[in-house]
Amino acid sequence: MLLMLVAQTETISQFGVLIIKPWSFFFALLFLWAAFRALEWAWLRPRRLERLLRQQGLSGTAYRSLAGDVKENTRLNEEARRINLMPLSHDITARVEPLLHSTMREYGKHSFTWYGPYPRVTIRDPKLVREILSNKFGHFEKQKVNRFVRLLADGLLIYEGEKWGKHRRILNPAFHLHKLKNMLPAFSTCCDELVERWKNSVGPDGSFELDVWPELQNFAGDVISRAAFGSSYQEGRYIFQLQAEQAECLAKAFRTLYIPLHWYLPTENNKRMRQIEKEVQTLLRGIIINREKAIRNGEARNDDLLGLLLESNMREMGQNGKSDLSLGMTIEEVIEECKLFYFAGKDTTSVLLTWTMIVLSMHPEWQEKAREEVSQTFGREKPDYAGLNHLNTVTMILYEVLRLYTPVSMLTRSTYKTVQLGDITVPPGVVLGLPILFIHHDTDIWGPDASEFNPTRFARGISKATKDGQTGFFPFGWGPRICIGQNFALLEAKMGLSMILQHFRFELSEKYQHAPCTIITIHPEHGAPIKFHRI
Template sequence: MKTLNYPHQQSPGPRSDFNKTDIHEVWRLEELKGGRMALNIWWTFMMAAAFAASVVGSVAELLWLRPRRLERRLRAQGLIGSRYRFPFGDVRDDAKLFHEARRNPMPLSHRIVPRVAPQLHLAWELYGGESKVLFTWMGPYPQIMIMDPEMVKEVLSTKFGNFEKPQTNPFVNYVISGVGSYEGEKWAKHRRIIGPAFHLEKLKMMIPAFSTCCDELISRWEDYTGSRGVCELDVWPEFQIFAGDIISRAAFGNNYKDGRRIFELQLEQIDLLVQSFQSLYIPGLRFIPTRKNKRRKEIHREVITLLKSMIKQRELAMRNGESNSDDLLSLLIESNLSYFQERGAHSPNVGLTTEDVIDECKVFYFAGHETASILLTWTLIALSMHQNWQARAREEVMKVFGQNKPNIEGLNELKILTMILLEVLRLYPPATWLVRKTCKETKLGKFAFPAGVLVALPIILLHHSREYWGEDAEEFNPNRFAEGVSKATKNQLVFFPFGWGPRICLGQSFALTEVKLVLARILQRFSAELSPSYAHEPCLVLTLQPQNGAQLILKKL
């Protein structure tokens, strides 16, 4: 008898009793298999459909349902602002406003808000009126803008748990991390450890590093002026180089060359970060191996390697009693060691890890470099625009120091220069606004904001407000600070170029000392005036910068 073979089944072999019953059994089994396969396909389809429905539901909740609920709730409390537009809110319109504002230079004046922050300027013109609170849309998130000083105070001095820094483009972590980005107990611990490194007595030890960098800058400018004693110079890149040298020497001392290399790498990283802000960030984009992403990671790895090497060298020097503690890195490691010893070596999570110290070093670079270079540039531009104040500042410097090199004690006597710097910080704050995010239901003034709402403090609007500063709010008038910040305005809480409250910038004294020192040296040796080629084009990149440089005519005295 022939052997019959059936699909999906081994040959049953020769059987003398094979009959039709066997065939029906095989068919029955095949039907069961087909049923199970159909059932599996059906379940797979249903699971995929459920997942797709879940994703669609989540997207709909994020981009439509939740924004509409939040908008109704805000308007029910009497708040006014723009209407939510799916899915970008006001982002596209804001981008167009920025593009238009930067196309042409503005008149030579200090009325810079329409150019620097056109979206804030327009929002307040449209919705502000008598109100000191309004809202716009950052994508699907409502952004509450606050011009009320008491509410500003509450946001900046609030206890942990109400506000946090919003999540940003993850590329930012390659440039800015550390204490400024932390919250809660982690922030408090880092702040306690880092604070002693910026004490005034510690700052005095860095004056030789400041002075060395000043010598190099003055010598370079004297070479530029040559035998004629005059030259045209773009001081913006000059001050960027100078501030980088200061940070490299003050932060890393004898490792200055490695510090200089880190500075160059971080400048490139900042440039890549700025490029990422010029287009819509897509979650997960950083994991795609594009040319720019590869370069970001290469820079990050090299910076980490250099910093780890320097940290290990300092720790070894301290163990051998060889550290002189005259730079920020040594002071930070020393403070960390003291904190560790005070709280017991066996306690969990005591002190900073090597990775923590690396993150703080990156903060030194960005915050220290940006603040100093920007403040120096806008101050010299302002003094070139207002020759009477340049003359007064020079007279004061010569009275205190003559032709001698400035020292930290004498810097404290420069009242006019201090007034000038405060006025420049008012008109040209390095950061134009601060943004926080509510992490739970939060009461501010008479309003209740739900979790997930952005709260924006428009520094530049408050600094230029006629209501708080008077009719000359957009004029350069350092005299308003003659009796200090508290008497300069109707409310001290509308002036916070370095932040305010428990999170005020730790490096404020460092930056102001550095800037005063180099300005005093410049005023001793040079006079400055605007070049005919200078175009007044302040613009916001990450900080408030001159869009196409700061061309001045320098004359050797």
């Protein structure tokens, strides 16, 4: 191709000397430079990094193509989904993360795989995980996020440096405990609607059966819609439905990540993702603009997440006595934070409550202990803030479910310079995989019963739950970037579980198939059909 380009643009002088025009020479150099950069990115750099990692004593899969281990991961996931975990077991790592499970079994706990042309080194030592997540010296950064992921959730989850600091500072007031206390009526209203709907399903014998997975997804969506948007929660419900569809589209898009420029391909899935993004942006923009006008006119109560966010944002911009837009968020940034409210707020709580009901159905003795505590604390009255904070047994159960079925199985960070991590010198351009699910199931950390349901391990608190006092519990992350909504999620889960326990006993249906799988978070692949008996 390069020779054809030159041949088409060369001339012969009157003396018979071949002359190449300057612009032709420039394009030839440009082509050579682009070809070298592509070769460096797709082959030379990955092979160089692989050699450096193996020199450190690490083992892992070999780098063979631009796809890395993405195709193999897809194959293993599809194979794992054909296997149901029967009899019932909490040892779910092989099904949820089959590539990681097989790699660590073959190459060791600290091994590496390939995410496209980038090596991903697995770090399972809790001390090193805390060091990475604490990021005390700024050595680590969030892994660069794919365009598809940004359609679902951007904002605080993705930002780095000063921008992250500004957004965290503006958002913090909305998640203070005393602010969450004011949102309890919204939680209670959604719980009432859920319980009443289930009561209406009760048959003549006082029992009924339903799949609680979609029910609790809708419940968590209603809670975040009311808590985030107050009186605009009906519009919020529709946005939640669109975001749920976006998550499904995102899971499909992950299968083609290794294809160059896959974002620009005119596939039906890509087009639908862009349509959803445009519609969500339009809806949220309208809600935010109307709320800002109401706040300025003194017509709005700022007791929901959006109101608290906008109030904090306006205060930040006007902290010097005059409005300075550079100190606050733009409307586009507020939109992204609202999208994140949905993704994190709905998904985290719905999976936590669903797995809690499944696990308590497997372990009825703990269901009765939790019901007895709720009954002693509230009787038949609605749970209140003070009482929810004193539910020790319920809290232990929720922690143990978060350990066994942690919502996000893997966190990642990347290096942008050479870093000493324990005995390993990690070069720049390496992804560090923090396999939270595997750490939560590690017998070296939790003891021989690591994959068994045992809430009493949290009886003396999180810091004393692990073997030898190691801190190996990371369901909401760690360090400065720990999930800002963890108190919101736990309070919502306590309220929902308490009201369900007040009105129903439950057990697994014969239709239930224990098949956890990852679709962003850990879902029950075949739903969660459960039998209820009204109390």
